[in-house]
Amino acid sequence: MSKSEVVELPVLDPATVVPCCPPITAGELSQDDAERMALMFKALSDPIRLRLFSRVASHPGGEACVCDIQDVGVSQPTVSHHLKKLREAGLLTSERRGTWVYYQVAPSVVAAMAAMLDLRS
Amino acid sequence: MSKSEVVELPVLDPATVVPCCPPITAGELSQDDAERMALMFKALSDPIRLRLFSRVASHPGGEACVCDIQDVGVSQPTVSHHLKKLREAGLLTSERRGTWVYYQVAPSVVAAMAAMLDLRS
DNA sequence: TTCGAATATAGACAGCAATCAAAACAGCGG
DNA sequence: CCGCTGTTTTGATTGCTGTCTATATTCGAA
Numbered sequence: 001m002s003k004s005e006v007v008e009l010p011v012l013d014p015a016t017v018v019p020c021c022p023p024i025t026a027g028e029l030s031q032d033d034a035e036r037m038a039l040m041f042k043a044l045s046d047p048i049r050l051r052l053f054s055r056v057a058s059h060p061g062g063e064a065c066v067c068d069i070q071d072v073g074v075s076q077p078t079v080s081h082h083l084k085k086l087r088e089a090g091l092l093t094s095e096r097r098g099t100w101v102y103y104q105v106a107p108s109v110v111a112a113m114a115a116m117l118d119l120r121s
Numbered sequence: 122m123s124k125s126e127v128v129e130l131p132v133l134d135p136a137t138v139v140p141c142c143p144p145i146t147a148g149e150l151s152q153d154d155a156e157r158m159a160l161m162f163k164a165l166s167d168p169i170r171l172r173l174f175s176r177v178a179s180h181p182g183g184e185a186c187v188c189d190i191q192d193v194g195v196s197q198p199t200v201s202h203h204l205k206k207l208r209e210a211g212l213l214t215s216e217r218r219g220t221w222v223y224y225q226v227a228p229s230v231v232a233a234m235a236a237m238l239d240l241r242s
Numbered sequence: 243t244t245c246g247a248a249t250a251t252a253g254a255c256a257g258c259a260a261t262c263a264a265a266a267c268a269g270c271g272g
Numbered sequence: 273c274c275g276c277t278g279t280t281t282t283g284a285t286t287g288c289t290g291t292c293t294a295t296a297t298t299c300g301a302a
Contacts, residue, residue, distance in 0.1 A: 024171070025178040025226075031194075034175075036167040042166035046260080047155040050145070054155075055144040068294065073152075078261055080280055085259095098239075099269055105146075107281055114238035117231055166292080187249065199291055200252055220248050220299055 023118045039114055043089030048072055049082045056092060056103050063104040144239045161234055164210030169193055170203045177213060177224050184225040 020040075021033040023050045029037070044050055055069040056062065086092040090109045090116060095102050141161075142154040150158070161180040165171055176190040177183065191200045204224060211230045216223050 004170055024175045024231075025183075026138035027175070027179045029172045029175040031168070031172075034171040037171055038166055038168045041162050041171075045159055045166040047152070047159045048260085050155040051150045051152075054145050054148070054150040058148045063145075070279095074260085075262055076278090077263080077282095081260080084280080093289075096268085096279090101279060110145075110238055114235050117235035117238065154253060169290085195290085196292060197248090198250075198252095198293080202290080205250080212256095217249090217298080 020112055021116055024116050025118070037116060040089055040109070041090070043091055044113075046082065048074060048078070049086055052079065052082055053086060053091060053105070056105055057105045061104075062107070063102050065100045065102050067100060071101075141233055142237055145237050146239075158237060159185050161210055161212070161230070164207055164212055165234075167203065169195060170207055171197070173200065174207060174212060174226070178226045182225075183228070184223050186221045188221060190224075204212055 003049050021029070021037050024037075044053065052069055055072075056064045059068070066079070066083065072075055072079065081093065083094070087094055087103075090106055092103045093106055095104070142150070144157050145158075165174065172193050173190055176193075177185045180189070187200070187204065191197060195202065195203075204213065204215070208215055208224075211227055213224045214227055216225070
């Protein structure tokens with residue numbers, strides 16, 4: 001049994017996630033929209049994840065190797081766990097190049113989150 | 122002992138919170154900034170809270186009585202608990218008028234959150 | 243003052259989430 | 273093939289969070 005194939009995860013992908021939800025002020029949120037939005041906000045509701053995300057985002061080209069960003073005060077497996085959550089929420093994508101894994105920001109998803117918070121004041 | 126005085130909670134207030142944090146892409150987040158931001162995102166990371174917030178925000182004048190928004194599928198104490206969390210995060214303010222309590226959105230705080238997500242793409 | 247309606251608090255409990263150590267996996271160089 | 277480095281997964285543990293019931297508080301009206 002070859003274990004070396006790439007397994008495609010059944011996970012939120014940007015194309016699906018982006019046209020997600022109306023602005024939070026545009027009317028009462030449906031149950032479904034509320035749950036979708038909550039998943040994205042939850043991804044950014046942890047200080048470690050915020051710092052990891054900002055490190056990726058502020059790297060040149062909006063991408064960074066795990067090895068460049070993993071000193072955030074927790075163990076390396078914990079870093080990996082948080083990066084996975086950010087990936088599952090559609091906020092980051094990842095790509096392996098040789099020994100290293102690079103994470104990139106998914107700009108459209110972050111923009112969608114910002115749109116949810118848009119106030120028509 | 123008179124229990125009828127208003128107790129001022131030692132809690133995040135908009136004026137303190139707003140000039141909080143730089144955009145998430147502007148550079149590596151400090152530990153403190155990350156923790157402050159995480160608190161706000163955490164407040165919106167629950168579907169019930171999102172629905173409560175959107176109900177307040179989409180009411181005329183950006184304010185609503187608890188009695189108008191509390192049918193979101195959980196018990197009354199749970200609604201009260203969630204509204205408290207939103208208040209503590211600085212996203213809502215509340216005001217008692219007679220028997221009823223009205224919640225208002227704190228627009229500047231929500232705007233600050235949106236600014237954190239701003240991508241200079 | 244007494245009652246009832248509207249909210250809030252307290253306490254208990256179940257499920258989830260963050261963390262770590264240990265082990266597994268993947269790619270590279272010898 | 274072997275060992276080394278970088279990353280992910282697994283399993284266990286511990287603390288936090290959402291939820292409920294029961295109780296308390298606040299205010300207006302009778």
